Each structure stands twice: as structure tokens, then as C-alpha cells.
Amino acid sequence: MVKIAVCGAAGRMGQRIIVAAKEAGCTVSGALERPGHELVGQDAGLIAGCGVLGVNISDDLNAVVAGCDVLIDFTTPKVSLKNLEVCALKKKSIVIGSTGFTPEERALAAELAKEIPAVLAPNMSVGVNVCFKILKDVAKTLGDDFDVEIVELHHNKKKDAPSGTAVRMGEVVAEALGRDYNQVANYHREGICGERTKEEIGMQTVRGGDIVGEHTVYFIGMGERIEISHRAMTRDMFSRGSVRAAQWVVGKAPGLYDMQDVLGLK
Numbered sequence: 001m002v003k004i005a006v007c008g009a010a011g012r013m014g015q016r017i018i019v020a021a022k023e024a025g026c027t028v029s030g031a032l033e034r035p036g037h038e039l040v041g042q043d044a045g046l047i048a049g050c051g052v053l054g055v056n057i058s059d060d061l062n063a064v065v066a067g068c069d070v071l072i073d074f075t076t077p078k079v080s081l082k083n084l085e086v087c088a089l090k091k092k093s094i095v096i097g098s099t100g101f102t103p104e105e106r107a108l109a110a111e112l113a114k115e116i117p118a119v120l121a122p123n124m125s126v127g128v129n130v131c132f133k134i135l136k137d138v139a140k141t142l143g144d145d146f147d148v149e150i151v152e153l154h155h156n157k158k159k160d161a162p163s164g165t166a167v168r169m170g171e172v173v174a175e176a177l178g179r180d181y182n183q184v185a186n187y188h189r190e191g192i193c194g195e196r197t198k199e200e201i202g203m204q205t206v207r208g209g210d211i212v213g214e215h216t217v218y219f220i221g222m223g224e225r226i227e228i229s230h231r232a233m234t235r236d237m238f239s240r241g242s243v244r245a246a247q248w249v250v251g252k253a254p255g256l257y258d259m260q261d262v263l264g265l266k
């Protein structure tokens with residue numbers, strides 16, 4: 001039975017991952033929070049709302065990693081890179097769901113993952129990963145005649161923007177159209193900003209209340225448009241996806257994988 005440790009265990013995702021790991025019959029071997037967190041020492045299952053687990057939330061990264069087969073980490077890019085470094089040293093697998101990585105940070109993650117099998121994915125739901133696949137086909141089929149705009153909506157506690165999922169959607173579309181996402185993404189329009197260019201991909205962010213996560217990619221032509229939308233109603237398909245990734249990644253060859261690999265969508 002795979003031994004899973006969870007980093008960010010008291011967070012919105014961390015709590016749901018503990019529940020999902022338990023429901024999947026995995027052993028939760030450890031739960032991590034940052035040093036000084038008020039819930040360090042508390043039972044991770046009680047905090048997650050699934051009853052006593054017998055595993056207390058710890059702030060000892062080295063000890064928790066040593067005791068697991070795979071670390072599931074939903075925190076921030078900086079914390080995830082540190083976790084990846086420690087997992088690489090101890091030859092443990094890792095599943096990272098954190099978003100907001102810079103291109104440089106992603107390159108560093110790929111470098112560290114030469115030592116161990118690692119999954120890094122901005123969205124662990126089956127639905128969004130199927131959307132990535134569909135988007136590639138739609139963009140290729142429509143070509144340059146349709147303007148592409150991406151809108152994402154999330155809760156008011158989200159720290160990064162645009163969402164990792166929206167960025168990946170932009171990258172998928174840009175690649176399918178033979179464009180460089182970093183050159184064509186337009187995050188801001190204000191004032192006399194000029195006409196839209198043919199190449200740009202508009203990226204718009206909405207934040208409010210308790211929205212779990214919604215993404216729409218608009219392909220806008222003359223007299224018609226296609227909208228490809230995904231709406232998350234709960235966090236549970238993200239957490240179940242991360243546990244599925246953890247079960248999949250243990251024993252794989254070293255390297256950086258994504259959810260398309262886990263779900264066999266490549």
C-alpha cells in the first residue's frame with residue numbers, strides 16, 4: 001500500500017487530499033505544515049474532518065519525507081521546489097499541484113526531477129485535462145481566423161493570477177497555432193490600448209467569494225464563436241486526481257511528468 005505524505009496539510013487542498021488518500025485505501029504516513037503553524041501537533045485527520053488518523057501535523061520536512069513513498073504538495077512554488085530538492089536527496093517521489101511557477105522555476109523543477117519521478121500539473125481533474133486535449137484540436141482546426149481569449153474565475157483567497165490552468169490552456173493553444181505563449185499572452189488592456197492584434201491571447205482574471213475554479217477559452221470568429229468551459233463544483237476531483245497521480249508515479253523512471261501522462265491522454 002503506497003505511503004503518502006501531504007504538504008500543506010491544513011490548507012484547502014491539503015485537507016481534501018488527506019480525505020481522498022484515506023478513501024483510496026492509501027496509508028497517510030505524514031502531514032506537513034510550515035514551521036510555526038498553529039495546527040502543528042494536531043491530528044491531521046481531525047483537522048481534515050475525517051476522524052482521528054493517528055498522524056499529527058509536523059513541521060519536520062526531512063522526517064516526513066523519510067517516512068513516505070510519495071509526497072503530495074499543494075503549497076506555493078518556492079515551498080514545492082524545496083520539497084522537490086529534499087525528495088530528490090532522499091529518492092522519494094513527489095506530486096506537485098502548486099501553481100504560479102515562473103518559467104525559470106519550472107526549468108529548475110525539471111532539473112531536480114532528473115533524480116526522481118515527479119508529477120507537476122496545474123490541474124489534477126480529469127475534465128480539465130480532457131479540455132487541454134480538445135483545445136489543441138480546436139485551435140489547430142480553426143487556425144488563425146479566430147481570436148482566442150481566456151477567462152478564469154476563482155475564490156477570493158487565491159494568491160496567483162492568472163491560474164496555472166489558464167496559463168496551461170494558453171500554452172496549449174499557442175503551441176497548436178505555432179505561437180510563443182510568452183510573446184502573445186496579453187494580461188492587461190486599459191485606456192487607448194489599440195486594436196487587438198491577430199496573434200495575441202487575452203488572459204482575464206476574476207476573483208470573488210468561494211468560486212472553486214472556472215475556465216473558459218473563447219475562439220471568436222466573424223459571426224460565430226466557440227466557448228470551451230470547465231467548471232469545478234468541489235475540490236474533490238483535484239484531490240482524487242492527486243492521489244491517483246501519487247499511486248501512478250511511485251516506481252516510475254525519474255523525470256517530470258504531468259497529468260496527461262497519469263491519465264494516458266498523450
Ligand SMILES: NC(=O)C1=CN([C@@H]2O[C@H](COP(=O)(O)OP(=O)(O)OC[C@H]3O[C@@H](n4cnc5c(N)ncnc54)[C@H](OP(=O)(O)O)[C@@H]3O)[C@@H](O)[C@H]2O)C=CC1
Nearest residue numbers: 008010011012013033034074075097098099122123124238
Ligand atoms: N493542481 C491542482 O489541481 C490544484 C492546484 N491548486 C494550487 O494548490 C496551491 C494551494 O492551494 P490551496 O490549498 O487553496 O491554498 P491554501 O493556502 O489553503 O493551502 C496551502 C497550505 O500550505 C501551507 N504552507 C505554506 N508554507 C508551507 C511550508 N513551508 N511547509 C508546509 N506547508 C506550508 C499553508 O500554510 P499558511 O496558510 O500558514 O501559509 C497552507 O496551509 C495553490 O498554488 C493552488 O493554485 C489548488 C487546487 C487544485
Ligand SMILES: O=C(O)C1=N[C@H](C(=O)O)C[C@H](O)C1
Nearest residue numbers: 099122123158163164165213
Ligand atoms: O487555487 C485554486 O483554488 C486552484 N488553482 C488551480 C490553478 O491555478 O489552475 C486549479 C484550480 O482551478 C483551483
